[in-house]
Amino acid sequence: MHTTLLTALGLSLAATAAAQHTDYPIQAVSFTKVKLTDSFWLPRLKINTDVTIPASFARCESTNRVKNFEMAAARQGKFATTFPFDDTDIYKTIEGASYSLSVYPDKKLETYVDELIAKVAAAQEPDGYLYTARTIDPAHPHPWAGKERWKKERELSHELYNSGHLYEAAVAHYEATGKKNLLNIALKNADLVCSVFGPGKRSVAPGHEIVEMGLVKLYRATGQLKYLTTAKFFLDARGHYSGYDPKSPDTWKNGSYWQDHKPVVAQTEAEGHAVRAEYLYSAMADVAALTGDKPLLAAVDSIWQNMVAKKFYVTGGTGAVPGGERFGANYELPNTTAYNETCASVADVFWNQRMFQLHGDAKYVDVMEKVLYNGLISGVGLDGKSFFYSNAMQIKNSLGFAQTEPARAGWFECSCCPTNMARLMPALPGYIYAQNGQNVYVNLFVSGKADLLVNKQRVQLTQQNNYPWDGGLKFTVNPASAASFNLLLRIPGWARNEAMPSNLYTFATPSTQAVTLKVNGKTTPYTMRNGYAVVARKWQKNDVVEMTLPMEVRQVVANPLIKDDLGKVALQRGPVMFCAEWQDNDGKTSNLLVPTATAFTATYKPNTLNGIMELTAKVPTVEVDATANSIQTVSKTMTAIPYYAWANRGKGEMTVWFPQRVLDVDIISQPMAEAVTAK
């Protein structure tokens, strides 16, 4: 199939010769093979199952998203929600429910999902077209959808975006349950898409990418080449539209908002709408892996490098600019207006997992871990049903309206983020382990059991730890019988004094402790390869590997080209970034200073915010008495909590980046909020 595939994709002979493999060299160990016992993640997966998914379905019902499908089935009514892509919230929640069902079988939920799938099937047109906004009443299509199918796909309609999420959900549902009811709907739709789009047929750069990733999943699930061919066709369609103005600084006008300003192989920077971008980059990695397309690989490598070196918040957020929900310029990472869409963090996990599978380098997992423990889970409240669409970096009372969301909401008119969270969270077990023949990668430190097959022999791998709070990690390797293979344990960048792969952030106070590694109680030499400690041995039943990661509180400084962070530090312990929140600091955090010499104490608080590590230190703070026009610095104990846990106790100030000293002040004479109401 290899040659056929490459020929079908129109690759040159040279490219064919260069292609060394036909898929990712490294394969993730499926979520179906991993069972968690982890005290950090398991409760999160459980609340996702118990609260988030039911709440999402309930909201899909109450906000008429389900009704849209019912009306489409009846071919009558009036599209009852705002956006034509509201269909996807149902697909995404089904996807989350599917992962969940494979771990926690639940007959009632399964029945409900099957009923929903039946409604989706009924809404599908005979030729496979599935898009309720048009099907309900094709004579009066939804304003975003236009009169003709596919005509507004580039800018508005999201017809292929709906298809993409359908495919993602269908494959997850099929893998988790073995049922084909949703898969068949997806394939029927994909067959239509493949018949409409392609060389000599219709062409478009899909306005909101995801159909490319979805088609690749269908290709993997079915082996049908046309799905991969069409995915690649959609990638290649980018950068050829003549209607843009390349000189316009407006990202909509120049096409970069949609990543349509250049052919994908010519793109070198993370640009435009962050979620669309990272879905595209994920698909580029997929197609590069499946075709060995070197230019595509070079492009996605370059884009990744640009993102981590210049467009990445210290909390793992991406997409700095609210207008267009997009990447800013290099080093444009302001705090008060940070956008950081939760969906972009979801997309970033997808993308970094793929980059790791391509290259086998721990740096991709380092980035993914930063996202997972910080900017991703900050998007959902501890109650499992309140969400951030954007993830703030600073809340300051006197800044008033200049800020991003200071409190979580239950749902959004465009509710992509809650449902994206619903589908990512239960898929987490699939991100922990990976394998390339004899090389078994341990990427995330999550307690639980995994069933692996190494050299066709079963190996059970158990993790026991209290990560991310403790640095002591225990791995028990239990082969069916003695077996030789390599265990690759990721030694996180932060444990090697590398705050980010490309020094966008560095440690001002590096760790002086070394990572230690023991096998069966004995310190063992190991080689380092691409960020992994490689333990090569003939494994016996119940071999125990123990690794200790240094867990000091460390101060992080940003590249000085990030203007907003100049002269400031952030606080990190293990993979967790910390913030100060008003509730723990006498109502105010924007007045806290963290000089370099500040010594923090970390204390585990089991009853605070579902159990967190809390940092405290004596620091200087700036105290203003407005009535007396008096101002002074006083020493006070500051408290910091994990960034992900903020905004669970009401609305108030929050700070991630702390000034190291007071060199000067800008005087705030009146709160900005007063300006809005004034006059």
Place this chain on the structure above:
Amino acid sequence: MHTTLLTALGLSLAATAAAQHTDYPIQAVSFTKVKLTDSFWLPRLKINTDVTIPASFARCESTNRVKNFEMAAARQGKFATTFPFDDTDIYKTIEGASYSLSVYPDKKLETYVDELIAKVAAAQEPDGYLYTARTIDPAHPHPWAGKERWKKERELSHELYNSGHLYEAAVAHYEATGKKNLLNIALKNADLVCSVFGPGKRSVAPGHEIVEMGLVKLYRATGQLKYLTTAKFFLDARGHYSGYDPKSPDTWKNGSYWQDHKPVVAQTEAEGHAVRAEYLYSAMADVAALTGDKPLLAAVDSIWQNMVAKKFYVTGGTGAVPGGERFGANYELPNTTAYNETCASVADVFWNQRMFQLHGDAKYVDVMEKVLYNGLISGVGLDGKSFFYSNAMQIKNSLGFAQTEPARAGWFECSCCPTNMARLMPALPGYIYAQNGQNVYVNLFVSGKADLLVNKQRVQLTQQNNYPWDGGLKFTVNPASAASFNLLLRIPGWARNEAMPSNLYTFATPSTQAVTLKVNGKTTPYTMRNGYAVVARKWQKNDVVEMTLPMEVRQVVANPLIKDDLGKVALQRGPVMFCAEWQDNDGKTSNLLVPTATAFTATYKPNTLNGIMELTAKVPTVEVDATANSIQTVSKTMTAIPYYAWANRGKGEMTVWFPQRVLDVDIISQPMAEAVTAK
């Protein structure tokens, strides 16, 4: 001629019937009739004559501006400067020199000017075209000029801008010297322009307005209707170009940068490049006055109202936005990035004089006076040869590069501002008095003598005062024989507790003193009309009118929709706005607070900055000790100087708007300047 004129201009019968006059109802008393003795302005006019004009001519020589004319005359060489509109610096300096020659005859200067005019004449093509960038070598035109005449006029070439400045200079030179050598060049060029542009001929909205004002001046000087007709044609040409994108937020793309986004009669707000805009609005007033065109009048009234109510700095500066040197949105008047081009202040004087001549309301002169005593003369250093292109509102050391020019320069590559100053300053005597039949307006309080003709009888009007420092004003009216007429003395808005005509700024600490008026030593009742005290009497030889204006230091507050000024005050005394400068305040001004109760002492300092009123007061200041991370408020004496006098003693902090209290602070941990050099 009235009917002929209106018909020629294509006005309807209704418009004709509505037209009540054929020119401004109020005429300014020419600068040739006014002789200054004023201790504030006369030294400024003198240094303009002695230093600014010679320095401008010298720089026109040394920067090859004169050489361009010589090469054009020879029809060979290579255009030797950057911009094709560099020709105008010569015209503008000739204009300034002409006003100056009428006051201070100077044979050597007159000869030099005549020689320059001969060079200009030699550079003119046989058909009247005058534009050195093309004439030097038409086969290889300057990149801005394009291959064909007039083709790039809308966006780049400024061919008509050059013509406009030529006309302005020619009429000034003719009026001041009686010579026609420059006027003839201008008329030859204008005849070409009128033959090329017009109904059924070529049409364009001139890219940088001024040709319209210039043509009106030629019409007044010659009575030839075609110049007025063509001026109106150019006004009417605006807003009809189909190449713009009305939806674009980019002012270049939507045409508002050039005021070309709408027909002039449909424009209601001050928009786009401020200098171009205010030249256009001046021409709109001219043409409205000369034709009685009501819609045109309504448009320019509306635009003026928008500017003074929403787009005007407290110092009289206009054009807030550096990118495009343009007006911002309503209330977009930031301090740290204020642009305030000096040329825009020049244009504002032109425009407000015309608005006054149309309506006879003192509010226009109030605005003009604010510009004259503040944001205009801040543009030239006390040495007469150092200039600001932009006029800052705040210099803060720790803001680094985020600011506008902190120091004056001798000349600029685009050196419009110095030469605009050179031509406005000596024209000042023409802005002091105006007349409408029996109504004699005293607009500015400038010591000197004016020779008027009222009811065909000579009246000498003398002003003696120490304005703007003292509020005591003395006017001696000396008719050839007893004569009845109205003396209209402007009572400035600020003297009536009106900081700006439309309350964009208001006094937080209003004056409690009343304006007093005496005739021959006796308090005299007077009626108020449109901001003027009307003194109607039969005037005898040496009648003396004395008026006293309240001169307390007053705190000004801004409309709360101006975000940057929220909770802050500015300081005003008489028409003069004050600022604090680093040199008088221990090197720092951004730390000064001015609570409402602050009592200022005004002291005249004859040896400081050529003689200024200085304000001092005890105020709280915020003192930071960066090494100790300590910060406190201490009481200190602050000193403020007139805003116009800043930046004559080196580079450092300057503040116009002072916080009233410290409600909160933003901590500056590292100066922005370090960010630029870092990495």
